[in-house]
Amino acid sequence: MAASESSIKPASSRTGWVRLAVASGATAAGLAALLAGAAFGLQAVTLPRPSRPQLMAAQTMRWLTAQHAIKSLVLVRGRQVSSICVNATIGPLGRRAHRLNGSLVVTGRRRFVETRFASFRVGSTLREEDGPLPAIRAVLAGCPRALERRIGRFLDDRAPVEAKRVFLYGGRMLRLSFRRRHSRLFLIVDPRTFAPVAVRIAREGTGWSYLAPAERRDLVQSPLRLSRRLRLIVKEDA
C-alpha cells in the first residue's frame, strides 16, 4: 500500500507543476503580447509615416551609396557632352588635415573634384572654384555623393516629394520631384531598382542629364589618371 502511494504522489505533483508552468507561461506570454501590441499601436497611431515617394527617394539614396562611378550624358546647345564621375577621397587640403569624401568629375579633358565644403579645378595643381556651379555640375554628372547629398538635404527637411509615372527608353519609369523653397530637383528612377536614370535641376539652361553606372572600360580612360603629385591628394575609390 505504501509503495503504491509513493508511486502516485510524484506523478500528481509533476502534473501540478506542469499545469503551473503552462498557466504561468500563458499569463506571461499574454501580458508581454498585450504590452507589445499596445507599444506598437502607440507608435503607429501617434507618429506620422513618411510618404511613399519619400520612401522611394530613400531607396534611390540606398542605391547611390552602393555606387562608385557613374557616367552621364547631357545635351548642351545640341551637342552631346559625356562625363564620368568617380568617388574619391581628397586631402589633406590647406588647414584641413583630414581626408574628405568627394567626387572626381571628368568631362572631356576637364577635371574637377567636388567635396561638401569646396570644389577644385584639377590642372597641374588644384585650384579652388567658387560659387554653386561646380556642385550643380557634380549633381548633373550623376556623382553618387553629390546626388546623395542633394537628395539627402531634401529628405532631412522632409521636403515634399511627388512621384509620377513616365516613359523613358521604352519602359515605365518614375519621376520624383523634390521641392523646397526655391530649390527643385527632378529624378527619373527605375521603379524596380530605384536607380536614377536621369536628373535635372530646375535652373535656367540646365536640361536632363542621363545617367548609367560606369563600366570597367569607362574607368580606364586616360583623363581619369592623375599625376603622381595629385594622386597624393586625390585618391579614386573606383
Next chain:
Amino acid sequence: MSMWLRERRAILAAAVGSRVLVLGAAAADHRLHWPHGPVPVHGASTAHTLSILSFWDGVWYRTVAEQGYLLIPGRQSDPAFFPLFPIVLRALEGLGLSFLTTGILVANGAFVIGIVAFYELSRRLVPVDVARTSAMVAAFFPMSFVFSMTYPESLVLAALALALLFALSGRWTLSAVAGAAAALGRPEAMFFALPLAAIAIGLGRLSGSKGNGRAIGAAFAPVASIATFPLYLGWALDNPTAWNGAQRAWGRSFSLDGIVRAFHQLSARGQSPWLWRDFAFCLIYLGLIVVASRLGISWPWLVAGAALVLLPLATGTFMSDSRFGVLALPAYWGAGALARRRLVRLPLLVVSAGLLVAGTMTIPLANP
C-alpha cells in the same frame, strides 16, 4: 500624505533644486552668450532662453515628433532614436506649447518623479541613509543635466525606477507597463530585465500561477517592448533593420574589437578632448558599481549597471558614455555608500553641483 511628503522633503528639494541650477545655468548661457560654440545641428533653435537644452539629439527627437521616422541611407538619420520621447511630445501637442517647451517640461517633471521613485526603490535595497544620499547624489550628479535636456533619459529613469519598485511590491502589471515604457525610451533599459527577472523569480513563486505568470511577463516586458520598434519601422519604412542602418551611419555599429578601438580612439590625433570626459565618467561609474557590490547589491543589478556602461564601448568609442551611464542605478548606490557620512556628503554635493552647472554651460561645446 503630509507625513509622506515631510519624509521626502530633502529628496524633493534636491530634485527640484538641482533642476533650478540646470535651468538657471542654461538661461545664463543664453543671456551671456558664453561659452560660444557653433550651433550643433542644423535646425536647432537658438532663440529660446533654454535653447541649449534642446541641442544635439534634441533636434532629432523633435524631428521624429514633428515628422516621424525616415531612414536616409548614407547619412545620419532619425531611426537611431527610440520613440517614447517623441510619442510623449506629440501626445502633448494639443497643449499648444512648442515642442521645445513641452520637451523641457516633460524632461524635468519626469526627473523629479524619477528621483522620488529611485529613492523609494533604494529604500528597499539599501539602508535608509544610503538611499537618501544616493537619491541626492543622483539629483546633483555632474552629468545629470542631460535629464533636463529634451532627451528621453528622465522619462526612462522614472519608468525604470517605477518598474523595479512595482516589481519589488509585487504589482506585476504596473511593473510590466513601466518596464515596457522604459524600453521604448532607450534600448539600455532592456538590461534591467535582469534584476526584474531576479525579483520575479524571488517573489513570483509566492504568488500562485497567475501572479507567477505576471511576474515573468513583467521581466519580459522590456524585451517585448523593444521588439516592437523594428516591427514599427518595418511597417512604417518597409525596413525592419532601419535602426541598425541608422546606428551605422552614426558610427555606432557593434564589433568584437570595439573596446580596443575605443581605447585607440582616445589617443588618436584630432579627436575631441571631450572624449576624456566620457572616459573619466566610464571609470567613475564602474568604480561606483564595485562599491555598490560591497553594499550587498545582488549581481543581476550590478551586471545590468555595468552592461549599461560597458556595452556602448563595443561600438568603438567612449563618446556619450558619460550620458549612457546616468541610468546605471547601482552606481548611485555606490556613491551613496561612499558619501553616507555628512562630512563627505556635503562637500561631494557642493562639488557635484558646481560640475553640474559647468556641464550645463558647456552643452554647446560638446555632445553629451
